[in-house]
Amino acid sequence: xxxxxxxxxxxxxxxxxxxxxxxxxxxxxxxxxxxxxxxxxxxxxxxxxxxxxxxxxxxxxxxxxxxxxxxxxxxx
Amino acid sequence: xxxxxxxxxxxxxxxxxxxxxxxxxxxxxxxxxxxxxxxxxxxxxxxxxxxxxxxxxxxxxxxxxxxxxxxxxxxxxxxxxxxxxxxxxxxxxxxxxxxxxxxxxxxxxxxxxxxxxxxxxxxxxxxxxxxxxxxxxxxxxxxxxxxxxxxxxxxxxxxxxxxxxxxxxxxxxxxxxxxxxxxxxxxxxxxxxxxxxxxxxx
Numbered sequence: 230x231x232x233x234x235x236x237x238x239x240x241x242x243x244x245x246x247x248x249x250x251x252x253x254x255x256x257x258x259x260x261x262x263x264x265x266x267x268x269x270x271x272x273x274x275x276x277x278x279x280x281x282x283x284x285x286x287x288x289x290x291x292x293x294x295x296x297x298x299x300x301x302x303x304x305x
Numbered sequence: 306x307x308x309x310x311x312x313x314x315x316x317x318x319x320x321x322x323x324x325x326x327x328x329x330x331x332x333x334x335x336x337x338x339x340x341x342x343x344x345x346x347x348x349x350x351x352x353x354x355x356x357x358x359x360x361x362x363x364x365x366x367x368x369x370x371x372x373x374x375x376x377x378x379x380x381x382x383x384x385x386x387x388x389x390x391x392x393x394x395x396x397x398x399x400x401x402x403x404x405x406x407x408x409x410x411x412x413x414x415x416x417x418x419x420x421x422x423x424x425x426x427x428x429x430x431x432x433x434x435x436x437x438x439x440x441x442x443x444x445x446x447x448x449x450x451x452x453x454x455x456x457x458x459x460x461x462x463x464x465x466x467x468x469x470x471x472x473x474x475x476x477x478x479x480x481x482x483x484x485x486x487x488x489x490x491x492x493x494x495x496x497x498x499x500x501x502x503x504x505x506x507x
Contacts (some may be wrong), residue, residue, distance in 0.1 A: 248418065263452070264423045276422060 236304035237285055238277045240266065242297060247276050250296040257291040259284055268300055279304055307333035308393045314339065321346050324372065328354055334372045344368045365411050370426065397502030398435030401427065403443035421447070423507045433465055434505070438494050439486070440470035444477065449484040457485045468494055 243249040247263065254261045259280065264274040280288055285301065292298055308331040310319040320336060320343045327334045328351075338344060344360060351358040351372040359371040407416030408423055424446065427434065437460070439447055446453055447469050461467060467486025474480045474488060498504055 242416065244415070248414065262455070263418065264425050276418060288498055 234305050235282050236279050237282050237301050238264075238267070238270070238279045238304050239288060239292075239301050240270070240277045240299045242274075242299050244276060246296050247278065249279060250298075253295055254278065254280075254288060254291055256288070259287055259291065261288070267277055267304065307331070307335045307371070308358065310334060310336040312338050317343065317346065319352050323352055324370075325354075326361065328356070328374065332374045336370050336372070338368050338370070339366045341368065344370065347372070377450075385485060395501055399432065400501035401434045401437045402504055402505045402506045403437060403439045403446065404441050404506065406442045406445045419473050420507070421453050425456050426458060428456060428463075433460065433463055436466040436468060436497050436501075438468045438470075438489075438497060440473050440494065442473075442477075444469050444473040444479065444483070448479050448482040449479055450482070451484070452483060461485055464477065468497060470494060 240252070241250060251261065251263050259276045261280045263276055264279050266277045270277075278288075283304075289298070289301075308327045310320075310323050310327060312323055315323075315338075320338050324334055324336050324347050325421075336347060338347065347370050348358050348360065351370070354374075356372040356374050359373075360368060362368050401419075403424075405416075406420055407413055408419035408493040409416050427437075445451070447457065448454075451457070457467065468489035469483055469486045471480075471490055474483055480488070489506065
């Protein structure tokens, strides 16, 4: 799908936030994948959304005012 | 010098247990039993432990077995080796059985998230499973629209075998949509499970 090196992840405050964000981003037609938060980012259990870096603006725009983003980090 | 045991009236497997225990410390055991099944069982134990076994029948319902250890290995060492072998971890392929497209009970929505996360992390297992079996709603994970299709395809490329239950895909009418693995049947699924060293059922 997308090369890991060219991906970012968007982190949320809770699993429920992540689930809501996933629905919104899918509805907006964006390429996202729900994955467990990578170990080098956090050891707590949690999920985040991975997407190709070039979609970052679109992702942020789609979630604006709808779901609070905690942070966006590079996947690798 | 022989240890005498009267096991008449005792239910199976008592005669065998008593004999085995006695042979741990004695070189010769004479045991009385009252039925020929017990005779066979004690005789077999004796032979397995490297004893010579003499059987006679002094009375109508009394059989006497005389077990003498031969020079061979200590029964102690032998039974220890057997116990050790039984306690060792089973060898055999790692199999993952996916019987649902959810993980855990209570919240279907959360369960689906968990199962997707689980499948994603299977990629980082070392060693990778030999086989993943999908049945019941688990087969829904293998269709072309599946959210985990990319992970499954990558696992398949890395040599993981997928068995997708044919009865289940038929039941959910998704036979044409299965995009990974091969359609399998209960015989293959049951055989794969029985030959597994470990089965993970998330």
